[in-house]
Every structure is written in C-alpha cells, then in structure tokens.
Amino acid sequence: MDSLHTPISLTPHAIKVLLVDDQEFIGKTVKKMLDSESDIAFYHCMDSRRAIHMVNKIHPTVILQDLIMPHFDGLTLVRLYRMNSVARHIPLIVLSAREEAKVKADAFALGANDYIVKLPDKLELIARIRYHSQSYINRLQRDEAFRKAQIETERREREAAEKHAEKLRAEMLSREMTIQKEFIDVFIQSIVTAIDEKSPYTGGHVKRVVDISMMLAHAINKCADEPFHQITFSSEELEEIRLAAWLHDVGKITTPDHVINKATRLETIFDRIHLIETRFKLIEKNIELDWIKSSQHDNQPKDDHIQQLETILSELREDMAFLKACNMADHFITEQDTARIRHIAEKTYDLEGNPQSYLYDDEVHHLCIQKGTLSPSERKIIQNHADLTLKLLEHLPFPNSLSRVPEFAGGHHETLNGSGYPQGLNEDQIPIQTRIITIADIFEALTARDRPYKKPMTISKAIEILEDMKEDNMLDSHIVELFIESQLCMEYGLKCLLPEQLE
Ligand SMILES: [Fe+2]
Numbered sequence: 001m002d003s004l005h006t007p008i009s010l011t012p013h014a015i016k017v018l019l020v021d022d023q024e025f026i027g028k029t030v031k032k033m034l035d036s037e038s039d040i041a042f043y044h045c046m047d048s049r050r051a052i053h054m055v056n057k058i059h060p061t062v063i064l065q066d067l068i069m070p071h072f073d074g075l076t077l078v079r080l081y082r083m084n085s086v087a088r089h090i091p092l093i094v095l096s097a098r099e100e101a102k103v104k105a106d107a108f109a110l111g112a113n114d115y116i117v118k119l120p121d122k123l124e125l126i127a128r129i130r131y132h133s134q135s136y137i138n139r140l141q142r143d144e145a146f147r148k149a150q151i152e153t154e155r156r157e158r159e160a161a162e163k164h165a166e167k168l169r170a171e172m173l174s175r176e177m178t179i180q181k182e183f184i185d186v187f188i189q190s191i192v193t194a195i196d197e198k199s200p201y202t203g204g205h206v207k208r209v210v211d212i213s214m215m216l217a218h219a220i221n222k223c224a225d226e227p228f229h230q231i232t233f234s235s236e237e238l239e240e241i242r243l244a245a246w247l248h249d250v251g252k253i254t255t256p257d258h259v260i261n262k263a264t265r266l267e268t269i270f271d272r273i274h275l276i277e278t279r280f281k282l283i284e285k286n287i288e289l290d291w292i293k294s295s296q297h298d299n300q301p302k303d304d305h306i307q308q309l310e311t312i313l314s315e316l317r318e319d320m321a322f323l324k325a326c327n328m329a330d331h332f333i334t335e336q337d338t339a340r341i342r343h344i345a346e347k348t349y350d351l352e353g354n355p356q357s358y359l360y361d362d363e364v365h366h367l368c369i370q371k372g373t374l375s376p377s378e379r380k381i382i383q384n385h386a387d388l389t390l391k392l393l394e395h396l397p398f399p400n401s402l403s404r405v406p407e408f409a410g411g412h413h414e415t416l417n418g419s420g421y422p423q424g425l426n427e428d429q430i431p432i433q434t435r436i437i438t439i440a441d442i443f444e445a446l447t448a449r450d451r452p453y454k455k456p457m458t459i460s461k462a463i464e465i466l467e468d469m470k471e472d473n474m475l476d477s478h479i480v481e482l483f484i485e486s487q488l489c490m491e492y493g494l495k496c497l498l499p500e501q502l503e
C-alpha cells in the first residue's frame with residue numbers, strides 16, 4: 001500500500017472528492033478525515049437527484065457513492081454516472097454498510113472501481129482516494145497530452161499542407177508568368193521583326209541592338225572601375241533594358257517605307273532619276289530634230305554643224321551623268337554642285353509647243369540635299385518615330401518592374417548635349433539604360449552591312465565616329481570607352497560582321 005501514500009505533485013485541492021450520501025453524519029465524518037489533507041477538496045451531496053448535476057458542476061476526481069438512498073439508490077446512480085459524458089470516466093468508490101458479496105459484485109458489474117465498507121479507516125480511505133484520483137488525473141493528463149499532440153500534429157500537417165499549397169500556387173504563378181512573359185516576348189519580337197522587315201535593308205537591326213545593349217549592360221555589371229563599380233543591374237533591370245531595346249524603334253510602325261528605305265536623293269516610291277533619264281532622252285531627240293531642221297536651211301559647213309550637235313549632246317549627257325552622281329547617297333553635294341543643278345534646271349526644252357524646265361522644283365530640292373538622301377521634311381518624318389515610340393509605349397500597362405521601358409526606349413535618339421530628339425533632353429535627364437541603347441543603336445546602324453545608302457563600315461571607322469560623338473558630348477564617354485576597351489565591339493564584330501569589317 002506504500003504506493004498509495006506516495007504524495008503526487010498536485011496543485012492545492014487538485015483532488016476533488018464528491019460524497020453522495022443522504023446521511024449528514026457520514027458527510028461530516030468523511031470531511032473530518034480529509035480535512036488534514038491540503039490537496040483534497042471535499043464536496044457532499046445528500047440528495048441523490050442532484051448527484052449528476054453536482055458531478056457536472058464540480059468535476060470531481062473521485063466519487064464516493066452510498067448505496068441506500070431515497071429517490072435514486074446507489075446502484076442506479078452508478079449506472080447513470082457511466083452513461084454521463086462527464087462522469088463516465090470518474091473513479092467511483094462505493095461506500096456502503098452492506099458487505100454482501102452479491103452487492104459488491106453488482107456494483108463492480110455496473111462500473112464501480114472500488115468498494116469500501118463504511119465507515120472505513122482514515123488512512124485507507126485517503127489512500128484509496130489518492131490512488132483512484134491519481135489514476136484519473138494521470139489519465140486526464142495523458143488524454144490532454146494526447147489531445148495537445150494531436151492538435152500539434154494537425155497544426156503541423158495543416159502548416160505543411162498550406163506550405164505545399166503555397167509552393168504549388170507560387171510554382172503555378174511562376175509558370176503562368178513565364179508563359180505570359182514568353183508570350184509577350186514572342187509577341188513583341190514578332191511585331192518588332194515585322195516593323196524591321198518593312199525595310200529589306202534594316203531587317204535584324206533591332207535584334208542586333210538588343211544584343212549589343214545586353215552585352216554592354218552585362219559588361220557594366222562586371223566592371224569594377226569607376227563609375228560602374230557602383231552599378232549592378234538586377235535581373236529585373238536587365239529585363240527592362242532588354243525589352244526597351246526590343247521596342248526602341250516600335251514607332252517606325254507608321255513611318256512610310258519609302259522614307260525608311262530611301263536609298264537615293266530622288267527616291268520616293270521609286271527612283272525618279274529614271275524619269276529624268278527618260279526626259280533627257282526626249283530632250284536629246286528634240287535637239288536632234290531641231291538640228292535636222294536647222295541643217296536643211298543652214299549654209300554652215302556640214303562638219304561644223306555636226307560638231308555643234310555633238311557638243312550639245314555631249315553636254316546633255318554630261319549633265320545627266322552629273323545628276324545621276326548627285327542622286328547617290330554617298331555623294332556630298334557641294335555649293336558648286338548646287339549651282340550646277342540649278343543651272344541645269346533653268347534650261348528648257350519644247351514639249352508640244354510649251355517650254356518645260358529640264359528639272360522640276362521638287363527634283364532640284366532633293367538633288368540639292370547636302371548630305372544623305374533625306375530632305376529636312378523626310379528627316380522629320382523619320383525622327384518622328386522616336387516620339388511615337390514614347391507615346392505608344394507610355395500607353396501600355398507595363399508591370400512595375402518594367403515601368404521605365406517607355407522612357408528608356410523613347411529616349412534612344414536623345415544626346416547628352418541636348419541636341420537629340422524627340423524631347424531634347426540634357427545629360428541629367430538621360431538614364432544610363434537609355435545611353436546604352438543609344439550607343440548600341442548607333443554602332444549597329446554604322447556597321448550594318450545591309451543599308452542601301454552606304455557601304456558596310458569597318459569597326460575602326462565606326463569607333464572613330466562614336467569617339468567623335470563622345471567628344472561632342474553626344475554619347476556617354478564611359479560607356480563608349482568600356483565598349484571599345486573591353487573589346488565588346490570586336491566580340492560583336494566577330495559574331496555579326498563581315499571579315500573585312502573587322503579592322
Ligand atoms: Fe531609332
């Protein structure tokens with residue numbers, strides 16, 4: 001019985017004893033026996049009809065149950081306890097004066113845990129109360145620990161499930177974003193390639209500008225020298241540059257093809273030099289007819305007359321050859337050229353009785369373009385593409401990480417000295433991303449091997465031009481130097497240019 005006396009670590013009054021007995025004397029006696037035990041709280045219920053109510057109210061750790069009681073006898077109550085959800089597991093000690101084995105057996109059969117013949121010895125009663133309460137409390141603690149463990153397991157499982165679901169959601173989102181990004185990428189590339197291909201000469205320009213821009217951006221990321229040591233483009237920022245480079249010429253969607261492709265000074269939708277050639281042949285015929293007519297009435301020696309014709313015709317042919325040369329893009333029109341063009345234009349020939357000028361005003365205007373093939377108004381049309389790029393892209397709902405694409409793309413013809421277009425921005429207003437695309441755009445255009453109006457330029461010549469533009473504070477000097485010194489230009493040349501351009 002020693003173990004029954006072993007104190008258990010319980011809080012004060014952790015043991016709650018409910019005595020259900022109609023005799024006040026028994027209650028007082030048991031109370032007296034337990035009074036010395038500070039951890040035992042005692043409750044006495046004398047009315048058998050209130051027993052279940054008391055059990056539900058105080059949650060005893062042990063019930064001492066009398067057998068012979070008015071209203072409900074003890075065995076009935078034992079049966080009722082075992083049907084009650086609270087009382088079902090509470091240890092039940094029958095405390096009765098009856099000693100018959102049959103009564104004891106019935107009590108145990110109905111669910112009693114113990115049987116004591118009253119009045120018991122104090123020590124024995126306390127020991128049994130402690131023993132049964134301890135077992136019950138242990139069971140409650142086990143149940144509580146199990147319940148807590150179950151809750152914890154459920155919490156962990158729920159957390160793991162939520163984490164898994166979150167991971168799946170993130171993976172799905174990332175997959176969707178990748179698909180969306182790939183779709184946008186392919187869509188943009190298709191549109192841009194279509195614009196590029198409007199011209200048989202500039203196809204591939206944008207793709208090559210993207211390549212050069214990204215080479216430069218990565219080189220800046222790797223560069224440990226000033227001023228780039230403090231600049232590291234994140235993957236999102238690199239993506240922003242890449243997209244801006246892809247879209248930099250999207251404004252060309254409205255630029256007329258014949259302006260984009262204008263290979264000669266007189267080209268519109270066709271090269272008008274052929275009209276002038278036809279006209280000069282007509283003029284030649286006119287001259288010959290006039291000569292035949294005049295030779296019939298003229299008394300001049302025949303040789304002189306022929307000589308005169310040949311001089312006039314050769315002058316005409318020389319003029320035509322001169323105009324053809326002036327029509328070409330690589331011919332720089334000097335002041336003398338302009339004077340000669342105007343002089344030719346002043347000449348007239350007879351067309352059905354009406355004097356006609358050798359050249360129309362618009363032909364003179366275009367032939368006198370000093371450099372390149374574009375007249376000022378055509379140059380304006382071309383330049384408008386940068387403005388349109390900006391306007392078109394500003395209307396697109398770019399996500400936050402790509403919000404500066406319009407700015408980077410739309411500024412690719414801006415220069416640091418403020419002479420660029422469309423906004424004439426100054427050095428402080430042009431971000432490094434735009435400067436990268438600008439240099440890529442110029443270098444690609446200079447070295448492109450498919451432009452109709454110029455021969456493919458060598459790398460060294462293109463670098464010379466970049467350096468001149470750097471000197472004029474048009475381009476970012478650090479990026480130009482990085483492009484040259486890190487041999488990026490040569491790396492690009494080996495990939496994309498002709499062997500003879502690699503000088
Ligand atoms: Fe452009």
Ligand SMILES: [Fe+2]
Nearest residue numbers: 209248249441
């Ligand atoms: Fe471009």
